[in-house]
Amino acid sequence: MNNKRIYPLEEHHLDERTVTAPDELVRRHLQPGRTLLAVLHAIQDDVGFVPPATVVPLAKAMNLSRAEVHGVITYYHHFRSEPPAAVTVQLCRAESCRSMGSEALAQHIESHTGCRFTQHRHDDADAHAHGGRDVALESVYCLGQCALSPAMTINGTLHAKVTPQKFDALFAAAMATAAHTEEAA
Amino acid sequence: MTRIYVPRDSSALALGADAIADAIQREAAARGVAIELVRNGSRGLLYLEPLVEVEAGGKRIGYANVEPQEVSALFDAGFVDGKPHARCVGVVDEIPYLAKQQRLTFARIGLTDPLSTDDYVAHGGLEGLRRALTMTSAAACDELIESGLRGRGGAAFPAGIKWRTVAQAHADQKYVVCNADEGDSGTFSDRLVMESDPYVLIEGMAIAGVSTGATVGHIYVRSEYPDSIATLEEAIRRARAAGWIGDDVLGSGRRFELFVAKGAGAYVCGEETALLESLEGKRGIVRAKPPLPALAGLYGKPTVINNVITLATVPIIFAKGAPFYKHFGMGRSRGTLPFQIAGNVKQGGLVELAFGVTLRELMFDYGGGTASGRPARAVQVGGPLGTYLPESQWDIPMDYEAYAAVGAVVGHGGLVVHDDTSNLADLAQYAMEFCALESCGKCTPCRIGSTRGVEVIAKIRHGDTSEKQVTLLRDLCDTMVSGSLCAMGGMTPYPVMSALNHFPEDFGLETVQPATTAAA
Numbered sequence: 001m002n003n004k005r006i007y008p009l010e011e012h013h014l015d016e017r018t019v020t021a022p023d024e025l026v027r028r029h030l031q032p033g034r035t036l037l038a039v040l041h042a043i044q045d046d047v048g049f050v051p052p053a054t055v056v057p058l059a060k061a062m063n064l065s066r067a068e069v070h071g072v073i074t075y076y077h078h079f080r081s082e083p084p085a086a087v088t089v090q091l092c093r094a095e096s097c098r099s100m101g102s103e104a105l106a107q108h109i110e111s112h113t114g115c116r117f118t119q120h121r122h123d124d125a126d127a128h129a130h131g132g133r134d135v136a137l138e139s140v141y142c143l144g145q146c147a148l149s150p151a152m153t154i155n156g157t158l159h160a161k162v163t164p165q166k167f168d169a170l171f172a173a174a175m176a177t178a179a180h181t182e183e184a185a
Numbered sequence: 186m187t188r189i190y191v192p193r194d195s196s197a198l199a200l201g202a203d204a205i206a207d208a209i210q211r212e213a214a215a216r217g218v219a220i221e222l223v224r225n226g227s228r229g230l231l232y233l234e235p236l237v238e239v240e241a242g243g244k245r246i247g248y249a250n251v252e253p254q255e256v257s258a259l260f261d262a263g264f265v266d267g268k269p270h271a272r273c274v275g276v277v278d279e280i281p282y283l284a285k286q287q288r289l290t291f292a293r294i295g296l297t298d299p300l301s302t303d304d305y306v307a308h309g310g311l312e313g314l315r316r317a318l319t320m321t322s323a324a325a326c327d328e329l330i331e332s333g334l335r336g337r338g339g340a341a342f343p344a345g346i347k348w349r350t351v352a353q354a355h356a357d358q359k360y361v362v363c364n365a366d367e368g369d370s371g372t373f374s375d376r377l378v379m380e381s382d383p384y385v386l387i388e389g390m391a392i393a394g395v396s397t398g399a400t401v402g403h404i405y406v407r408s409e410y411p412d413s414i415a416t417l418e419e420a421i422r423r424a425r426a427a428g429w430i431g432d433d434v435l436g437s438g439r440r441f442e443l444f445v446a447k448g449a450g451a452y453v454c455g456e457e458t459a460l461l462e463s464l465e466g467k468r469g470i471v472r473a474k475p476p477l478p479a480l481a482g483l484y485g486k487p488t489v490i491n492n493v494i495t496l497a498t499v500p501i502i503f504a505k506g507a508p509f510y511k512h513f514g515m516g517r518s519r520g521t522l523p524f525q526i527a528g529n530v531k532q533g534g535l536v537e538l539a540f541g542v543t544l545r546e547l548m549f550d551y552g553g554g555t556a557s558g559r560p561a562r563a564v565q566v567g568g569p570l571g572t573y574l575p576e577s578q579w580d581i582p583m584d585y586e587a588y589a590a591v592g593a594v595v596g597h598g599g600l601v602v603h604d605d606t607s608n609l610a611d612l613a614q615y616a617m618e619f620c621a622l623e624s625c626g627k628c629t630p631c632r633i634g635s636t637r638g639v640e641v642i643a644k645i646r647h648g649d650t651s652e653k654q655v656t657l658l659r660d661l662c663d664t665m666v667s668g669s670l671c672a673m674g675g676m677t678p679y680p681v682m683s684a685l686n687h688f689p690e691d692f693g694l695e696t697v698q699p700a701t702t703a704a705a
Contacts, residue, residue: 036466037449041447075451075468076448076451095569095612096370096371096528097370099528099529140450142409144409146371147231147373147534148231158195160200161200
């Protein structure tokens with residue numbers, strides 16, 4: 001929980017990485033009965049991350065302190081404060097996957113991608129340039145596929161019984177899709 | 186028309202079930218074969234996934250570990266008529282792995298389309314809720330107490346006592362909360378319920394609601410389970426439309442509303458009070474007890490908080506009566522437990538059996554030994570906070586009290602098998618690292634103790650095997666066991682101490698001092 005980001009006191013600070021203004025983003029997802037956690041989920045599901053500039057309008061709208069909003073965002077591993085990488089790999093590092101060689105697989109993935117796994121998702125330096133596109137390697141702890149270890153996700157799609165060869169093929173496909181998406185955009 | 190089943194739970198999907206389903210549809214259309222494709226839940230025989238089943242001669246014939254590119258060959262071999270093929274595993278119900286099980290909670294999984302309300306009712310669904318609606322609150326709680334059902338999430342507290350406490354509390358609002366934050370490695374039974382038989386959980390929660398006077402329920406599901414969340418949301422929508430829940434539960438005039446809440450990747454939110462904080466939208470920080478959630482839970486109101494398996498077991502108890510359920514099991518561990526065989530095993534999957542079975546039977550008779558083919562060396566039972574059991578303890582019957590007697594925990598019945606290449610000192614250090622990463626930070630033994638634990642174990646592993654370091658580690662574990670607010674810090678010493686006591690050679694130690702801590 002070493003996020004030392006300082007939120008601007010001024011409101012309406014537009015985050016250049018989202019098309020939507022933070023105020024509008026908050027307004028769009030604030031609903032009666034929705035808790036802060038649920039609003040944060042809705043924002044991240046919408047734009048891919050929780051822009052830091054939404055903290056102030058969120059705090060104001062929900063009658064909370066900025067510290068409380070910041071505290072919730074940084075407490076949970078799920079929330080990102082930066083846009084996701086073009087390709088994000090989440091590898092399970094928990095006991096069951098360890099018993100089936102996830103640590104060796106992690107080493108293979110690091111050497112294959114030239115990226116490093118980070119301990120914590122708030123270390124935003126984890127997105128490394130790989131062939132011109134961002135790749136992020138994240139450690140997760142249990143994807144619920146313990147009878148079919150090791151397990152991982154690539155851009156949210158779950159894969160079980162992963163071998164180095166299987167990883168290489170899936171990773172290449174994900175990179176190709178990312179390149180295609182970029183071209184289309 | 187032949188009915189073909191391709192599972193839709195996340196295990197099958199992770200192995201390409203969607204591509205198989207598409208290929209079957211395509212191939213059938215191209216060949217002019219009339220089929221009805223059903224996307225069923227998993228049978229729990231995960232080592233066979235993706236398991237395609239064909240209904241032939243009134244039986245369901247299985248084809249295991251199917252790959253999308255093999256579909257054409259399956260059609261060539263006549264699998265639509267249940268004909269032989271290298272992938273054929275025969276009649277699925279007769280596979281010993283399944284046939285020998287005692288499926289009560291999981292009686293329906295894999296047989297039905299998880300979202301079909303008709304399938305659910307046709308397979309005995311709603312009988313429990315209908316009966317509960319005829320009972321008084323006190324009688325319903327007594328029924329559950331009589332069944333002997335204990336919390337299946339790990340703590341094993343008698344569920345009926347919890348319900349009675351909530352039922353007797355006076356409040357303008359009460360809640361039922363389902364703990365579906367299944368974060369423990371080696372467990373997937375909650376996920377299987379949610380993805381393969383979601384209505385049984387909905388029914389169980391509705392029974393909890395009408396029995397305790399709670400009118401609102403929440404299912405808190407971890408964000409790592411998007412398929413579970415999607416299935417539950419759709420099932421709740423359909424259950425509401427069918428009048429099973431909502432303003433008028435099965436025409437009884439009783440109200441029970443149900444919602445899904447999504448976690449956000451914090452392991453400690455599996456602890457009930459941290460979960461309640463998270464459900465309120467806050468940081469998932471553990472609350473001090475008392476007050477008990479049964480009296481002051483969600484938003485300070487009386488709350489039934491139970492794990493998925495506990496609630497999913499309620500319908501069969503009410504449908505068949507407490508004596509039926511109580512008849513299974515041993516000692517004070519009544520009924521069945523869905524064991525989850527995971528890790529380095531040949532045949533991983535869900536094995537529901539009465540209490541009393543041994544680890545050895547589960548590992549070998551069901552699990553088929555290790556996946557690597559090497560000798561098994563240690564089994565961690567009960568998740569990351571459970572002990573590592575060496576071979577000398579593999580014949581202890583699975584019973585809460587028998588396990589507690591050797592300082593182990595049955596927990597939720599998840600087992601992770603490690604072969605002889607494993608290093609228990611490495612796993613012990615990982616246990617402390619995980620605790621440091623996931624500690625909510627409220628109490629000092631957990632927050633600081635875990636980091637100190639990592640350091641001490643690292644020192645021992647790097648060759649400082651002086652008596653001083655080992656004493657320090659034991660002392661630290663003692664403090665964590667006795668001084669932590671919840672099981673996160675209070676039980677992390679279990680895997681650490683059991684690794685040290687049973688596998689000292691992995692720490693570079695020749696002999697080991699006798700255990701002095703609560704955890705063996």
